[in-house]
Amino acid sequence: MVKYYIKRFDLLSSLRIQDYSIRRIKLNPGLIYRRFNKVKILGVWVLLFSILLAPNLMLSQKRQIDADTFNSLYIEGKFLFYNILSQNAKDAQIKDKDRKILLEAQSKLPGLYEHLMNFYYFHEAKIEEKDIIFPSHFLNISKNMAEEFIQSIIEVPQKKETSSLQSLLYSTGYHSRKMVPIYRNFFRWTTNRVKGQWPLEELNIKEAHSLSEGNRIKLAIIDSGIDPTLREIKSRIIKWKNFLDSSKPIFDKGSFPIDWGGHGTSIASVVFQVTPKAELVIVKVSDNETMDTVPPTRWSAYLYAAGMIWAAQNGADIISLSAVFRENLKPIRDAVVYCWKKNVVIVTPLPNIPEENHEKTLYFPAVYPWTIAVGGVEKNDGKLKISEFSFKAKYIDVVAPASGLMVEMPSYLDRNKRARYAQGNSLAVPFVAGTSALILSAMDNQTLQKLKEKPGQLVETVRKILRKTSSNKKLGLITPNPASGYGLINVQKAVQMAKNLKLKD
Numbered sequence: 001m002v003k004y005y006i007k008r009f010d011l012l013s014s015l016r017i018q019d020y021s022i023r024r025i026k027l028n029p030g031l032i033y034r035r036f037n038k039v040k041i042l043g044v045w046v047l048l049f050s051i052l053l054a055p056n057l058m059l060s061q062k063r064q065i066d067a068d069t070f071n072s073l074y075i076e077g078k079f080l081f082y083n084i085l086s087q088n089a090k091d092a093q094i095k096d097k098d099r100k101i102l103l104e105a106q107s108k109l110p111g112l113y114e115h116l117m118n119f120y121y122f123h124e125a126k127i128e129e130k131d132i133i134f135p136s137h138f139l140n141i142s143k144n145m146a147e148e149f150i151q152s153i154i155e156v157p158q159k160k161e162t163s164s165l166q167s168l169l170y171s172t173g174y175h176s177r178k179m180v181p182i183y184r185n186f187f188r189w190t191t192n193r194v195k196g197q198w199p200l201e202e203l204n205i206k207e208a209h210s211l212s213e214g215n216r217i218k219l220a221i222i223d224s225g226i227d228p229t230l231r232e233i234k235s236r237i238i239k240w241k242n243f244l245d246s247s248k249p250i251f252d253k254g255s256f257p258i259d260w261g262g263h264g265t266s267i268a269s270v271v272f273q274v275t276p277k278a279e280l281v282i283v284k285v286s287d288n289e290t291m292d293t294v295p296p297t298r299w300s301a302y303l304y305a306a307g308m309i310w311a312a313q314n315g316a317d318i319i320s321l322s323a324v325f326r327e328n329l330k331p332i333r334d335a336v337v338y339c340w341k342k343n344v345v346i347v348t349p350l351p352n353i354p355e356e357n358h359e360k361t362l363y364f365p366a367v368y369p370w371t372i373a374v375g376g377v378e379k380n381d382g383k384l385k386i387s388e389f390s391f392k393a394k395y396i397d398v399v400a401p402a403s404g405l406m407v408e409m410p411s412y413l414d415r416n417k418r419a420r421y422a423q424g425n426s427l428a429v430p431f432v433a434g435t436s437a438l439i440l441s442a443m444d445n446q447t448l449q450k451l452k453e454k455p456g457q458l459v460e461t462v463r464k465i466l467r468k469t470s471s472n473k474k475l476g477l478i479t480p481n482p483a484s485g486y487g488l489i490n491v492q493k494a495v496q497m498a499k500n501l502k503l504k505d
Helices: 002-014 020-027 029-091 096-103 112-125 138-155 164-171 198-202 231-236 263-274 298-313 330-341 425-442 445-451 457-469 491-499
Strands: 218-223 237-242 279-284 318-321 345-349 372-380 383-386 398-401 405-408 419-422
Touching (some): 029 096, 029 112, 096 164, 138 164, 164 298, 218 263, 218 298, 218 425, 231 237, 231 279, 237 298, 263 405, 263 425, 318 425, 345 425, 345 457, 372 425, 372 457, 425 457, 425 491, 445 457
Parallel strands (some): 218 279, 218 318, 237 279, 318 345, 345 372
Antiparallel strands (some): 405 419
8 A cells, every 4th residue: 555655756856747745755854754654554443444344234135135034935935824824724614615715815815925924933933143134934935824824713612603714814913003193182191090100109210210210131021012192111012012013023112002091001001100211112913803803812812922922022121921821822922931941020910710610720821931920919907908800829028009990091091081990900019010010120230241141141130130039918818928939129139239249158
């Protein structure tokens, strides 16, 4: 590079170009040396920068190539899916009207491939590296998905009022509402009645906020979506994924996950009271007006499993999962283990069923040792007790308020009031999930990162803190027990313990 500049200087001199800077350099040998020395140093820096930047440029190019390849594979996979669907439908033991629809599925069920791929892919792929946009077995996923869809139709119980195919489509959320609501109020504040409830005092939440408010922690709510008119909650949302949106490819976040049932919004309103500064990740996997009307299928499990995997891949630290299954479904189990290994805390409820009716029944994913299982308590006449509907099980960890709570509801639903009283163990989940967010936020960064080095270590640390700071004293029960586990959570104590936690502990 230096030789190049010298030759250029000699050439300009020989041509006698009357430039002051050139003549000055020619007349000052010391200046020539210093300038050439600077050029030499600059050249070294340019070379080093090029070496450091080269891998990133190659990676960017690789990503672009992968994206282009993925788009072509997606088209190929879609063709394969509908072709297999049509071939298998010819000989399948299904009703003729269902067969007729499946033979022309691409036109009669538009967006079915995209809709199913949205959640089936995230369960089957389990992407470990973000740079790999698609797995090598992408086309096999499309093939398996078509075959499993036909098999699922055969397994759905026959009903007079609806066909097996339509029942299956409802259970996957294919017919969920896609339109945008007419907002009664475009922006509104969280109702004061929601903000001033008994759990805030009982769990010492206000005192805990002087130590931690959930800063820098990402909390995912996997549910029916969210009301976008709530100012405080909407402002905390950093990411979303709508798994019921069949018009988007699998790597797009989809249309905004608007809540048409109210369950997701009610959960979010509780989360916000416990951890007002946490960053929210909203994942829509259900639609109350459709999915509750049919029995759950394996596709329901794929939806929830995909939601957990996607949340973990997109930086979630905590997952609030108010879902209960009666079967040990492989998609759910795999997703829970996947999250545990990535140190993502999953908080999930016990069912709203009295113990005497289902004493030996196991409920998932609460029974898994990789989740934090939560039961509910209520308060009557100033006294705390286990909620009448709360299931009892040996695998319960802790309990939290679950009855007589005021929660937010979507403003655009046909209801007299935006906020209403609700109950159920689902409401205990956001109290514990929010507390878990405060726990992580209270830890110093070195401790937090160190606990993430081993699979599941951070999850088990949160579990131990919750258990150790909970108490059965007010409930009058021994510790632990099948009704309340280690007792009612104490948010302030849990956050204080996390703040004082040292790596040697």
